[in-house]
Amino acid sequence: MTKPERDAGNPLAGLKEAERASGKKGMPPVHLWNPPFCGDIDMRIAQDGLWYYLNSPIGRKPLMKLFASVLRHDEDGKYYLVTPVEKCGIRVDDAPFVAIRMSVEGKGRDQSITFETNTDDIVTIDATHPMRVAVEAGTEGLKPYVLVRGRLEALVSRALFYDLVALGTVEGDWFGVWSAGRFWPMQRAAEIGAVA
Structure with a gap:
């Protein structure tokens, strides 16, 4: 054969x-x-x-x-x-990867937020690996995702999501985080009570 x-x-x-x-x-x-x-x-x-x-x-x-x-x-x-x-x-079911660890270098506008996925990919929220935040259907809870490669994203685990929120700040009408010199909006500042 x-x-x-x-x-x-x-x-x-x-x-x-x-x-x-x-x-x-x-x-x-x-x-x-x-x-x-x-x-x-x-x-x-x-x-x-x-x-x-x-x-x-x-x-x-x-x-x-x-x-x-x-x-x-x-x-x-x-x-x-x-x-x-x-x-x-x-x-x-959702995203192919899950961000399971997070590290932060710098502070405020100069910080960089880096994730490690369950498949050992390391990605920093930046122009190449943007972060987006979706609203979870039926719960109105927020679900952040970071692009790993191609169209493949990692869902930020719930525990890390709370760590991410702790790094957040308000810029104009939006609550979000700074990473790699850019502000990444997560939710309108007027709706911050719905983050948790």
Whole structure:
């Protein structure tokens, strides 16, 4: 049996090839790959950032990080695992990543806020990694997100959200935080009571 015959029917057959392509040089260039769509697989990223395959949690972090390295969020709004030879759809409950640690350098307008995600990505809120704040449906609570790469965002965990609010200040009509020389609005100042 040839390798293509062995790989037929295995939706993740190109994962090892993608791993080799990434090497030690950074993330694989998934944005450049245009393989055929192979269908959806039973993989899901839960709101808490835990990955599931066939309803079983993926407990090995290196495997989760490997999958995350070939994750892409396309213009159609769907999430895919993409390798040079296949593209498989997966489900994402909210954001594919969760910001689990935060560090702050400087103070006030000179501060920079940096997050570490559950997949060990390090991102500073800046022009390349903007922060946006959404209103959670049904609760009116705020949910901040930071762009990690491509269209892939990290949801700022609830505990870090409170730390983020503690760094906030009012600028004009808005309450928000400063990072990397820019003010990032979170909520209108008149509505601050709804932050918690």
